[in-house]
Amino acid sequence: MTIRQISVFLENRAGQLREITGVLCDSHINLRAISIAETADYGVLRIIADDPASASEKLLEHGFILTMTPVVAVEVPDQPGGLNSVLGLISDSGIDVEYMYAVLGGSNGKAYMIFRVADAEKLCEVLEQNGLKSVPGEVLGEH
C-alpha cells in the first residue's frame, strides 16, 4: 500500500516556503509530514497532505512545479532498535532507499517512517512477509 507524496520545487530565496504554506493554508489543507532536501541554490519540499489531490491542484494553480510520488509509510516499533530492525529487512532484501523521513505522532500518536524506493510494491511485499505493514494514508490523517 502506498501513499501520495507531493514534491515541490523550492527556489532558495526568502519567503518561498511561506508562499507554499500560504496556498495550503488558504485551501484549508493540513500537513501530516514534511521534509526538505536542499542544495546551496534550490531544494525539494516533500509533503504528505490530508488532501493530496486538492493540495496539488491548488499549488499547480499558483504556478508551482511539483510531482506526485508514491511512497511507503511504515509503522516503526516504539522501542530501541525499532528503526534498526525495519532497515535490516529492507537492506537484506536488496532494496535501495532513495530517501526517508520520520513522521512522529500520526493520528494515533505512533511513529512512522516514510520510504521512497524505486519499487514501492516490492517494499510492501517484503514488509508484509515479515509481519510489518505499510499503512494507508488514512492512518496519517489523509481524508
Next chain:
Amino acid sequence: MERYYQPEIECASRETILGWQNERLVKQVRHVWDNVPYYRKKMEEKGVTPDDIKGVADLHKLPFLSKEDLRIAYPYGLLAEPLEKCVRIQSTSGTTGKRVVAFYTQHDIDLWEDCCARAIVAAGGTNKDVCQVSYGYGLFTGGPGLNGGSHKVGCLTIPTSSGNTERQIMFIMDLQATILCCTPSYAAYLGETMKEMGYTPDQIPLKAGIFGAEAWSEEMRRDIEKTLGIKAYDIYGLTETSGPGVSFECSEQTGMHINEDHFIAEIIDPETGEVLPEGEKGELVFTSITKEAFPLLRYRTRDICVLSRKKCSCGRTHVKMSKPMGRSDDMLIIKGVNVFPSQIETVLIQHGYSSNYQIIVDRVNHTDTLEVQVEMTPENFSDSLAKITEREKELVSGLKTMLGIGAKVKLVAPKTIQRSEGKAVRVIDKRKI
C-alpha cells in the same frame, strides 16, 4: 626611440597606402568574383561587377557580408582557394552553435604573423626579448597569432597557452619573460596573484604586455601596468579577418593603428548601412585585400567605434581606431570568448528548459563570470534531488560545449524571471568597462 617591424609599410605616405589599397582591392574583387559563387551572387543581385570597382572610392558599391552569411555559407561556401592551397583553419563562435571557420593559405598565415610582429615591435619587442604567449592555443586565434608574430620578431617564445596560473608565474620568473601576451583580464589576474605571492613590480621581469580579445577600460590598464610594472598595449582582431593584429596600439596609446596595407576600414551607420564620414561613431566594416583563402569583402564586425587619421607621434601613418565602444548586435565577449544569447537559448531548449532565461555577466577580481538563470520545468523536476542535480550538470556541460567557457546555472522557480512587454531583457551586464 620608436621602432618598427616594417617601417617602409608602417610609415608609408597616405598616397602610397591608398595606391596599394586601390590596386589590391581591384585584384581582390576579381579573385572573389571568380572563386566565390556565394559572393558573386550577392554582387549580381546588387548589379555590381568587378569592372565597377576601380578603387577604394567604389568600395561602397559592394554588398556587405555578415556573420549570418558565414553561417549560411558554412563551412566551405566562402572559401576562395582550392583545398590543396589551404594549410590551416581557425574558428570562433557563431550565433547559434554553427561555428565560424576561417581558412588560411601559407601566405595568409605569413601576413597575419607580420601583423602580430608589428604589434610586438610597437610594444618595444626585439629579438632579445622573452615573450610569453598566454592566449589559448588551438582553434582560438590568440595563441597561434601572437606565437607566429613573436617568432617573426625573433623573441624567445614561451607557448604556455592559457590557464595553470602557477606554471605561468614560474615561467615568467624562471625564464625572465619580458613580454606577456594574453587577455587583459588574465593579465590582471596574474598581476593580483603575483602580488599575493609577494612579488613587487620591480621584481617582475616583464616590461610590456599585449592584451586583447576583450574590452577593457583605461582604469584596468593602469591597474595592470601598476601591479606588473609594465606598459600595457591593446591589440584588436577577429577570426573572420585573420585574428589579432588587424590593429594594434603604439607608444602613444590613443587608439590602434589598422594595418591598412591588408585591411580597408569603413565606419557605417548600422541601421542604414550608409558610410559615415571620418570621426563619426558607427559600425566598423573590414575588407581584406590581401587574404587568399578567406577574403571577406565589407565584413560587418558589429563593433562600434571611431576612426581617426590624426597624425600620430609614433610616426606610423595608418589610420587609428578607438577601442570598440559597444556592439550593434547582442554578442557578448566573456573571458575573451564570443557568446551569443541565442547559443544559450539553443542549449536550454535542447535540455528541456524554458526559453525564459536571464544571463548575468559580471567581473569579479578582473575575471568575467557568467551566470544563466533558468526557470525549472516539470520535465526537469523530480522528487529526487540527485536527479535534478544530474540534469543541472548535463546542462552545465552542454553550455560549456556550446560556448567554450564555463557558466554557472541557477535554477529558479517558474515565472520568476521578468517578462517584459516587447523585447525581453535577456542580458544583465554588470561589468563596468
